[in-house]
Amino acid sequence: MDISDKAKKNIYILWILTVPFGIYLVYHFASSRQIEWDTFIFLIVLGLLTTIFPFFISGTTMFLVQWVTLAVYLNYGILAELLVMQLCLIPIAYHMKTNKENAYRIVYSSFMFFLISVACGSIAHFFGYNLGTLVVKEVLIFGSIYSIIYILLNHVLLFIRESVTGKNPRFFTKDFFWDLAGLIMTLPFGLSLYLLENYIGTSAFWLLGIPFIMITLLVRLYSDSEKVNADLNKASEFGHEMAERMTGKEIIDMFIGRIANMFPMDSAYIVDYFKGQFLILRAIEDGENKELHFSHEDIKDSLAGIGYEKGVPILYNKQSEWLHIKPPFLTSDMQSVMCVPIYRNQKIEGVLVLASRNKHAFEAYQLKIIHLLCSYFAVSVEKAKYVSNAVAKSERCELTKIYNYRYLDKQLRNDMDRLALGQYNSLSLIMMDIDKFKVVNDSYGHHSGNIILQDFAKIISEEIGLNGTVARYGGEEFVILLPNYSKIEAKNLAEQLRRKIENTPFIVQLDLDEVASEEIIFITTSIGVSTSPDDSDEGMSLLRNADRALYIGAKQAGRNKVAEYVK
Structure with missing residues (x-):
């Protein structure tokens, strides 16, 4: 439960005012029997062992100490049972990875178990239970009453807690049914332990205690293997999902997000080693992405740099192991900290660092799974780079290195969609055609024509920069997409480009002559301009309008002109 600092303080105050004085009252007024210390110590040890080795089933931790505390109550009364239960909170605190921040949970559990012990024992006494009785019928009846009330009262208190903290409480939860299953399993053991100990003495602990602990350990081994298999299945699914991502950013976002959900961590960092420098490629702290910048030297001398140099996964269970x-x-x-290298092509590219505020937060097998996921991650990033390069190559004109018609078609549709969504105010399209380009090819050869196309593309790309998209439409035709350009602005830019081309000398090689030589020539361009939404609200119509303006308004009007589309 996550509560405010004020609520935590109130829990401590409530415990101080209730539990010590309550134990004093129980000692003086509750029914009890004289303790046989050799038997009682055996019961304490058995209770602690049972708590040290809990059950883990379907993600639920079950401390089945009730079979021991039931025997303690039936034999010695409320005070003895209460003290044994409070002692068993010590290993429970360890399993809960208790620290300064969540210590209030153990204090609250101590208070709650105190109330339950007193209430259950008092109810059993009220109905007539006599401590130490060996009448089997009475033992069965009152032992069952005690255990059932114990489970019900525990969940009633949990229900009240959830209601007070403003949550949506439910009584019949998964934990309730698991506790009920635990009751069915432990009640026969607890009753048998009480009766057998009274008849044969401490031998009962060996006859019942050892088998119970062995069963617990076997169930834990099975549960651990099932948990490992479940995590491996998640890792496999995770690997497939990463492989389906097409960009490096998508892969990094998915990787860091899923790692944060799969493992009990509070922060995660991808430390990249790029051009001889360490840098934080991605960071997430308490579920939020962070932009972090630190010097290479500070990272190099830390556990991240050491992990990179060693090239093996490292697990630190507490701060004292890595503070230096x-x-x-x-x-x-x-x-707790895990530092896992990220390999690609047998070379370390960086490290993944996971951290938790709890000691012993990570299991050794989780370190191996994260190492496996880092391999998936590196392979997926590498694949994304190849795919990105392949896509970029397929969308570029091999000759001019600017975008081709395939990319233009996709970008035109995207820009029109943004215009329709109101992300753009307007979208202008400029179509350019080199005048008399066939004459250039016939006079100077196709190689010279290709040089002109390359230089022409370079000029308009440099002039447009990041203001728009430049693409080769086909042959000697080029298209420029200009988001948020009005028709007047686009026409002025087109006129600027026309003059730039007209006044730029182009060097061509005279490869058609017997002796190769170079010559400076000048070319001109005819340009058509169309704008959406003024002229059209459909992408291909916008393209056709600019093409029409180019040929009717510029080419047929004498070339080397800029013409706008007119409806």
């Missing part, structure tokens, strides 16, 4: 090599990006409240 603390990286600048880790906050001082972190405890």
Whole structure:
């Protein structure tokens, strides 16, 4: 449960005012029997062992200590059971990875178990239970009453807590049914332990305690293997999903996000090694993306740099193990840390650093799974680079290196969609055609014609820069897309380009002569301009309008002119 600092303080105050004084009252007024210390110590040890080795089933942790505390109550009463239960909170605190921030949970559990112990014992006494009785019928009845009330009261208190904290409480939760299953399993053991210990003494602990602990360990081994298999299946699915992403950014976003959801971490960092420098490629802290910048030297001498040099996954379970090599990006409240190298083509490209505020937050097998995921990640990023390069190559004109018609068609549709959504105010299209280009080819050869096309594309690309998209439409025709350009602005830019082309000398090679030589020539261009939404609200119509303006308004009017489309 996540609560405010004020609520945490109230829990501590409530415990101080209730539990110590309550134990004092129980000691003086509750029914009890004289404790046989050799038996009682065995019961304490058995209770602690049971709590040290809990069950893990379907993601639920079950501390089945009730079978021991039931035997303690039936034998010695409320005070003895209460003390054993409070002692068993010590290993529970360890399993909950208790620290300063969440210590209130153990204090709250202590308070809650105190109330339950007193209430259940008092109810059993009210209905007539006599401590230490060996009448089997009474033991079965009152032991069952005690255990059932214990489970019900526990969940009633949880229900009240959820209601008070403003959550949407439910009584019949998954945990309730697992506790009910635990009751069905532990009740026969608890009753048998009580009866057998009274008849044969401490041998009962060996006859029942060892089998119970062994069963617990076997269930844990099976549960651990199932958890590992489940995490491996998630890792496999994760790997396939990364492989389906097409861009490096998508892969990085997905990788860091899924890692944060799969493992009990508070922060994650991808430390990249690029051109001899360490840098934070991506960082996420408490679920939020962060932009972090630190010097190469600070990272190099930290556990991130050491992990990069060693090239093997490293797990730190507490802060004292890595504080002397603390990286600048880790906050001082972190405890558990994993540092995993990211390999690509047998070479380390960087490291992944995961951190948690809890000690012993990560399991050793999780380190191996993350190492596997880092391999998937590196391969997916590499694949994305190849795909990106292939796509970029397929969308570029091999001769001029500017975009081709395939890309132009896609970009025109995207820009028209943005215009329709109101992201652009207007979209202008300029179509340019080199005048008498066939004469150039016939006079100077196709190689010279190609040089002119390359230089022509370079000129208009430099003039447009980031203001628009320049593409080769086909042959000697070029198209420029200009988002947020009005028709007047586009026409002025087109006139600027026309003059630039007209006044630029082009060097061609006279490869048709017997002796190769170079010559300076001048060319002109005819230009058509069309704008959306003024002229059309459809992309291909916008293109055809500019083409019409080019041939009717510029070519047929004498060439070397700029013409706008007129309806």
